[in-house]
Amino acid sequence: MIPLSPPVLQQMTMGLAYGLTDVGTVRPNNQDNLLLLPEMNLVAVADGMGGHVGGDIASTEALMLVWKHLRAQHPPGSDAEALRQLHEAVLFANSTLFRNNAAAGLADGYGMGTTLTGMWQPLADGPSFIFHVGDSRIYRYRDGQLVQLTHDQTLYQQALEAGMKGILPPRNLLLQAIGPAEDVRPDVFSHQPAPGDLYLLCSDGLYGASTQEDLSALLADARPDNLPETCAALVEKAKQDGSRDNITAILLRCPA
Numbered sequence: 001m002i003p004l005s006p007p008v009l010q011q012m013t014m015g016l017a018y019g020l021t022d023v024g025t026v027r028p029n030n031q032d033n034l035l036l037l038p039e040m041n042l043v044a045v046a047d048g049m050g051g052h053v054g055g056d057i058a059s060t061e062a063l064m065l066v067w068k069h070l071r072a073q074h075p076p077g078s079d080a081e082a083l084r085q086l087h088e089a090v091l092f093a094n095s096t097l098f099r100n101n102a103a104a105g106l107a108d109g110y111g112m113g114t115t116l117t118g119m120w121q122p123l124a125d126g127p128s129f130i131f132h133v134g135d136s137r138i139y140r141y142r143d144g145q146l147v148q149l150t151h152d153q154t155l156y157q158q159a160l161e162a163g164m165k166g167i168l169p170p171r172n173l174l175l176q177a178i179g180p181a182e183d184v185r186p187d188v189f190s191h192q193p194a195p196g197d198l199y200l201l202c203s204d205g206l207y208g209a210s211t212q213e214d215l216s217a218l219l220a221d222a223r224p225d226n227l228p229e230t231c232a233a234l235v236e237k238a239k240q241d242g243s244r245d246n247i248t249a250i251l252l253r254c255p256a
Helices: 055-071 079-103 155-161 212-219 224-240
Strands: 010-012 015-022 032-037 042-047 116-120 128-133 137-142 145-148 187-191 198-202 247-253
Touching: 015 032, 015 042, 015 224, 032 055, 032 247, 042 055, 042 198, 042 247, 055 079, 055 116, 079 116, 079 128, 079 187, 116 137, 116 198, 137 212, 145 212, 198 212, 212 224, 224 247
Parallel strands: none
Antiparallel strands: 010 015, 015 247, 032 042, 042 116, 116 128, 128 187, 137 145, 137 198, 198 247
């Protein structure tokens, strides 16, 4: 799968960004995709649903639809307006993919689908806004601490939080995705970056087999001049740890 943005460093107002997507060691094709848009301060990852029709198409289309919807809006005049525009962009992506599924005769819940997770900073002096559906993740590395900012929308996470004992559901069973169902409730919220913050946006193929400690150790060595090497090291670590999925990572380093 060719990424929507080529694997080159991108200078944005909110920081220096680099993204990399890899087919991994098991799957025959790459259903992940990524988006880096300096002119809009927008970064995002999407993981097409394996086993569903057109997962690679869904991941590409979801990213493009969010971009097109935001591009068509006037600059938000407030944080509340930015949140509304972003929420509407995610809903627009979902409704469009759902209609495409229906037109193809694919029943509710069985059409093409994708996760969708990203960050958008519409105003240079304002906060960033995070949007999230599914189980791709955003991490923040600050002062030596790696924190997961998104919440996995999976049956596995739900079972953990409910205190379920014994055999838990598989980790990859999503509660929500873009496309398969008519209704979706995205997580959309503001987040204030700090100087020097490092953000990792990734699909579950990157974090699923590696520990958070391993990810943190690799991110500790990340500098503005070695983001491509750090991205490649994260992908290689996932492969070494036995990832059986496509692997995608975006690194965003905020100015110090």
